[in-house]
Amino acid sequence: MTIGIKDVARAAGVSAATVSRVLGDGPVSAELREKVETAIRATGYRPNLSARRLRSQHSRTIGLVVSDIRNPFFTALSRAVEDAAYKAKMRVILCNTDENPDREAMYLRLMQEERITGLIYAPTRTTAERIAAMEFDFPVVLVDRAGPGGHHDCVVIDNGAAAAELVDHLAAAGCRRIAGLFGNTSSTAAERHDGYAAAMAARGLPLNARFIAPDAEAASRALYELMVAHDRPDAVIASNGLILLGIVKALKSLGLTMPADIAVAGFDNEIWTDLVGPGLTVIEQPVAEIGQAAMALLFERLTEPDMARRRIVLSGRLVVRGSSQRRQS
Structure with missing residues (x-):
């Protein structure tokens, strides 16, 4: 019987994403890392070294997908996110969807190809309505538009x-x-x-x-x-x-x-x-607070992948x- 990442995750009581981060030397708390390493020893799991190398090749890049860069709100938000990322020695890829779901899908595929570290994302209305069912290979923080279900971390105003x-x-x-x-x-x-x-x-x-x-x-x-x-x-x-x-x-x-x-x-x-x-x-x-909170929440998710989903609601x-x-x- 072949032991896989999901078996290790079950044994450690964490998600498969957390196991992947431990194997790839990603940002994980010491407590979670110890749990995973103990489960690896207990299950006898032997990681695929080639896959492990691939997993470790994250670009230290944050993706930022907004719906209309002409909107002054998103212009200011982009600046706030970029400032916070720069302080953390991370880069930002900015994509503008123009409220077009097809263009949005293209940029989400780009994020996968670029192996980004995490995504800050203002989805189009069409996507926001079904985002609870979407799965990503990286942590996602929604801004401005949270969508139903609370499946992803988000920062919004009331x-x-x-x-x-x-x-x-x-x-x-x-x-x-x-x-x-x-x-x-x-x-x-x-x-x-x-x-x-x-x-x-x-x-x-x-x-x-x-x-x-x-x-x-x-x-x-x-x-x-x-x-x-x-x-x-x-x-x-x-x-x-x-x-x-x-x-x-x-x-x-x-x-x-x-x-x-x-x-x-x-x-x-x-x-x-x-x-x-x-x-x-x-x-x-x-706006600046929204961008800063989104970056802080993203870093928190990277460090604690299994923490409860968080919704931060700010006031205008x-x-x-x-x-x-x-x-x-």
Whole structure:
């Protein structure tokens, strides 16, 4: 009878991945290493030396797959991850999927071929919905979009609570017809929509939500349609920075001002949001903290492969500026 890695894993009470890391001199705690080495001796397992050499040839490279590098959130996240990796003497391969599942699949295959040490990953909405069933040959930490099931470590913000805070703020400023423009490609936007819808229902306010392509052009078109409607909104919420930019562009082309003609609020506290008009009210996401937490969680997973899955939920911060300061009648 041939003894394999799975037999050693059962004897040690650990995963096969942990055994592989021990055999390849990977990052494993002293306690787990001792368990595995004891199980190897007890089972009489003899590792394939060629395979062991292959396993040890990790590149000390972190993969980072994001859904849209044009989105300022992912630009800042990439910088935070790269800074943390550099301090750990590790390299980063950055891939941008443009919310395209086929392109995403190609880059995930690339990560396998490059034998990366670990992956930080913001999946497309399509992939996020089925990611619990996906298996990887390396540790994975999800950012921004966690998907259902808690199968992977993740770092996210409380999107529903953040969107509800925007609704509450606008309602307190006297707004009653609050529209929402939400991206149609991510679970993050869906969570923000749900928070918006719940807060509107709690106040007895009518919903006026649209799911659109998460870019400035689509947002400009949608905002124009809202503003020429008979019962146009007195406020609008944008689910990301690109949609927020599109709203500003549309208002300029229509000759409308914030907040006199419409109050505006959204997500992502970029440099330009403080320079446009009276300044834009936004939810500031702790992007640097998200990137740092994701790297720390990845290193923790590499050291303790069998630890319980962790979900880190951070909070956004409401930054109030002139775009939402309507006078109550």
